[in-house]
Amino acid sequence: MQLTVAEQLSHEPKYWRRELATILVVLALLVWSSSAVEMQQNAGNGFSVAGGIFRGIFHPTASLLFGTGKNGVAYLLLETMCIAFLGTLVGAVFAIPISFLSAFNIVPKWIGIIGRVFIMAVRTIPAFVYGLMFIMVTGPGPFAGLLTMSLCSVGMLSKMFIEAIEDLDKGILESLDAQGCTFFQKIKYGIFPQLLPSFASTLIYRFDMNLRDATVLGLVGAGGIGAPLIFAMASYRWNDVGAILVGLIILVLVVEWISGKLRSKLMRG
Amino acid sequence: MQLYDRLFPPKTYTLSNGKSVSEKRSRAPLVWLVMICFTAISVRITGFNFGVLFRRGSFFFVMLGDMFPPDFAYMENVWKPLWDTIKMSLLGSAFGALICIPFAILSSTNLVRNRLVTTIFKFLFSLVRTLPTLVAALIATYIFGLGTLAGTVAITVFTFAYCGKILYENLEQADMGPYEALEALGCRGITCINHAIFPQVLPTYLSTVLFCFEGNVRYASILGYVGAGGLGIILNEKIGWREYGKVGMILLALFAAVVAIESLSQYLRSKLT
Amino acid sequence: MGNHAPLRKVIPSLSAKADTNSGAIMIEFRHVGKVYPNGTIGLKEVNLKIKDGEFIAIIGRSGAGKSTLIRAINKMHAVTSGELLVDDVDVSKLEGKSLRRLRRKIGMIFQSFNLVTRTTVIKNVLTGFVPDLPWWRSLLGVYPQSCKVKALEALDKVGILDKAYIRVDQLSGGQQQRVALARTLAQNPKVILADEPVAALDPVTAKQVMDDFKRINEEMGITVLINIHHVELALEYAHRVIGIRSGVIIYDGPSEKVDQKVLDSIYGPAQKEADHAAV
Numbered sequence: 001m002q003l004t005v006a007e008q009l010s011h012e013p014k015y016w017r018r019e020l021a022t023i024l025v026v027l028a029l030l031v032w033s034s035s036a037v038e039m040q041q042n043a044g045n046g047f048s049v050a051g052g053i054f055r056g057i058f059h060p061t062a063s064l065l066f067g068t069g070k071n072g073v074a075y076l077l078l079e080t081m082c083i084a085f086l087g088t089l090v091g092a093v094f095a096i097p098i099s100f101l102s103a104f105n106i107v108p109k110w111i112g113i114i115g116r117v118f119i120m121a122v123r124t125i126p127a128f129v130y131g132l133m134f135i136m137v138t139g140p141g142p143f144a145g146l147l148t149m150s151l152c153s154v155g156m157l158s159k160m161f162i163e164a165i166e167d168l169d170k171g172i173l174e175s176l177d178a179q180g181c182t183f184f185q186k187i188k189y190g191i192f193p194q195l196l197p198s199f200a201s202t203l204i205y206r207f208d209m210n211l212r213d214a215t216v217l218g219l220v221g222a223g224g225i226g227a228p229l230i231f232a233m234a235s236y237r238w239n240d241v242g243a244i245l246v247g248l249i250i251l252v253l254v255v256e257w258i259s260g261k262l263r264s265k266l267m268r269g
Numbered sequence: 270m271q272l273y274d275r276l277f278p279p280k281t282y283t284l285s286n287g288k289s290v291s292e293k294r295s296r297a298p299l300v301w302l303v304m305i306c307f308t309a310i311s312v313r314i315t316g317f318n319f320g321v322l323f324r325r326g327s328f329f330f331v332m333l334g335d336m337f338p339p340d341f342a343y344m345e346n347v348w349k350p351l352w353d354t355i356k357m358s359l360l361g362s363a364f365g366a367l368i369c370i371p372f373a374i375l376s377s378t379n380l381v382r383n384r385l386v387t388t389i390f391k392f393l394f395s396l397v398r399t400l401p402t403l404v405a406a407l408i409a410t411y412i413f414g415l416g417t418l419a420g421t422v423a424i425t426v427f428t429f430a431y432c433g434k435i436l437y438e439n440l441e442q443a444d445m446g447p448y449e450a451l452e453a454l455g456c457r458g459i460t461c462i463n464h465a466i467f468p469q470v471l472p473t474y475l476s477t478v479l480f481c482f483e484g485n486v487r488y489a490s491i492l493g494y495v496g497a498g499g500l501g502i503i504l505n506e507k508i509g510w511r512e513y514g515k516v517g518m519i520l521l522a523l524f525a526a527v528v529a530i531e532s533l534s535q536y537l538r539s540k541l542t
Numbered sequence: 543m544g545n546h547a548p549l550r551k552v553i554p555s556l557s558a559k560a561d562t563n564s565g566a567i568m569i570e571f572r573h574v575g576k577v578y579p580n581g582t583i584g585l586k587e588v589n590l591k592i593k594d595g596e597f598i599a600i601i602g603r604s605g606a607g608k609s610t611l612i613r614a615i616n617k618m619h620a621v622t623s624g625e626l627l628v629d630d631v632d633v634s635k636l637e638g639k640s641l642r643r644l645r646r647k648i649g650m651i652f653q654s655f656n657l658v659t660r661t662t663v664i665k666n667v668l669t670g671f672v673p674d675l676p677w678w679r680s681l682l683g684v685y686p687q688s689c690k691v692k693a694l695e696a697l698d699k700v701g702i703l704d705k706a707y708i709r710v711d712q713l714s715g716g717q718q719q720r721v722a723l724a725r726t727l728a729q730n731p732k733v734i735l736a737d738e739p740v741a742a743l744d745p746v747t748a749k750q751v752m753d754d755f756k757r758i759n760e761e762m763g764i765t766v767l768i769n770i771h772h773v774e775l776a777l778e779y780a781h782r783v784i785g786i787r788s789g790v791i792i793y794d795g796p797s798e799k800v801d802q803k804v805l806d807s808i809y810g811p812a813q814k815e816a817d818h819a820a821v
Binding site: 446447449450452454455456460463464468469 | 673
């Protein structure tokens with residue numbers, strides 16, 4: 001029997017109920033969430049603050065921005081970069097063994113799951129908690145910041161390392177085996193070349209992010225540019241705030257540009 | 270790199286049939302040198318010191334140990350800040366995700382012919398992305414006062430930048446064929462984008478937003494440190510008072526919440542693709 | 543090709559088309575030229591008169607200007623000199639709303655189908671109605687019943703009514719091109735421009751799609767212009783052939799009169815070399 005237009009019309013799948021339900025659920029969630037929004041009464045002078053910061057960015061304190069002393073923005077940015085750099089490296093040192101222990105194609109499934117739960121726990125702990133804890137260990141300053149950064153990096157580094165490890169082409173190992181290579185030769189010639197570009201790219205990406213997060217550390221007193229920022233803001237010295245923000249933005253943009261170039265070079269070989 | 274090749278000329282191999290092949294010298298030594306230099310500088314500046322680590326490192330684990338077993342009785346006080354944290358991230362993620370759409374469209378070179386406009390908006394995204402979330406939260410507390418509104422705004426800003434960049438990258442790679450077809454039958458630009466481009470990018474976009482929301486829940490707990498609401502406030506307090514049992518409880522609650530949300534999010538995301 | 547209903551009986555509104563305006567000039571090119579910004583010449587001194595209801599095939603080498611010619615008609619490519627009249631309106635002067643209104647009357651079929659592959663067949667056809675709907679309907683994708691019926695009828699006309707609720711990426715090439723055809727029919731166009739519509743299809747499917755074009759032209763009186771590099775198909779289906787080479791019209795006449803000499807002038811000696819090589 002031939003299908004008629006009228007029949008086909010009646011066959012139209014009725015998605016609208018499901019779509020409507022989804023939309024209602026989402027709206028309900030949003031309405032429920034807005035109940036948490038609270039702000040203090042001094043919101044009135046909020047605009048003057050915003051204006052102040054805005055103006056401060058365009059009239060940064062030159063001495064602060066270009067100063068060469070330990071309080072200068074340049075030195076602090078350098079310190080922040082070093083914190084991020086070493087933090088990424090140390091984080092990698094922790095992350096590599098943990099990643100291998102969590103990759104399902106290397107270890108049995110139950111070990112892998114324990115590894116991943118461990119990583120998730122490490123990742124969940126907020127950065128400033130680590131910061132405060134490390135300050136107790138090493139005293140305030142950039143060393144604490146570095147250690148904090150490394151633990152914070154472990155989360156993302158492990159996740160991306162695990163992906164790279166699980167993507168490993170076993171075929172190459174097979175052919176090396178067939179040629180009669182030892183265990184270590186297989187690792188050096190079979191595994192490293194596959195993982196290295198991926199690992200390196202991940203490290204650079206994480207360094208980029210750590211640079212941004214490193215400013216956080218200053219807020220807990222763990223070095224870097226966060227501390228002067230918070231002092232300047234607390235004293236309403238908008239021009240100083242502007243100087244710091246400008247320096248920060250420039251640094252991040254430059255590093256991002258360089259790291260982008262490096263990563264695409266790595267990926268394309 | 271050309272300088273490098275001039276200083277260390279490529280090695281030439283001559284094959285038995287007379288042909289010669291030149292191989293550029295490996296870059297590895299240069300890379301090693303650069304890395305070692307940076308490491309040395311960094312160690313100097315940050316004051317990295319193995320000695321301190323060995324001597325005092327155990328203290329870290331002592332604190333960790335104090336957190337377990339966590340103080341379960343304290344859980345009552347954890348609920349409200351926990352829900353606050355989740356709500357802040359939900360609202361912030363939703364707003365950020367919505368607001369970034371028009372900006373992402375304006376940044377896409379295949380949808381907007383004007384190069385100047387797209388460059389400006391792309392730069393805007395870069396600029397906003399350089400701002401660390403905590404700094405944004407700090408500024409927000411000054412503008413909006415202490416409390417969760419500041420935190421929500423900070424999360425909105427971060428989500429805006431993150432989702433926006435991914436969205437415009439996807440938009441630029443979308444298949445323009447259907448767009449062209451709709452243009453040819455008389456639709457305006459916006460209509461073409463709505464009917465031809467969005468169906469293509471929607472699954473990835475929603476997936477990105479969910480992923481961002483996952484991360485935002487963890488971020489939101491930090492924001493409390495600057496007074497922007499959520500778990501961070503009580504966390505900071507309890508660490509200050511060295512009440513590690515309670516700290517442990519808060520962390521445990523946070524962990525449970527994050528696991529739950531991430532599982533839900535991963536499930537939803539797998540259904541999208 | 544299957545179980546489609548005979549056109550005139552089912553949709554009386556559309557059959558009325560065939561009787562109006564036959565013989566009137568639909569499209570006219572007057573001294574039309576197109577020069578690209580980098581200096582390349584796309585079209586040169588094109589003069590053409592296309593009547594309502596004609597079925598025309600445009601042939602020529604790749605890059606000869608076939609696409610430019612066709613896309614000039616709905617201003618997908620703008621011409622740089624001369625006048626292009628469609629239904630007595632100069633296309634090159636149109637912008638914005640009036641251009642969109644003109645495009646409603648012109649349907650376009652593409653080589654790569656240009657459908658939204660993630661959605662269903664019927665949603666794709668419904669997009670043909672979008673410019674005529676109020677903004678909120680378009681935004682939310684809520685179509686009135688009448689549109690849905692017309693869309694289904696269009697699908698019926700091309701013989702794939704049973705595939706209405708299936709996702710486009712699950713269809714074959716020939717079926718997808720038919721969906722594109724149905725989308726165009728939903729617009730109720732006076733002219734259909736087809737840019738290499740069968741180039742991506744196998745020979746059997748290609749013939750089926752050409753048959754569809756022929757039916758639409760004969761039963762609905764829609765003017766059809768097809769860009770095609772497959773000369774045999776062109777000669778078999780079209781009444782009139784336009785041969786273009788390097789932006790200039792070399793031949794414009796009935797398809798019966800196209801012989802090897804004409805083809806050589808359009809495709810150039812390279813065609814002969816290719817023939818010699820094949821021998």
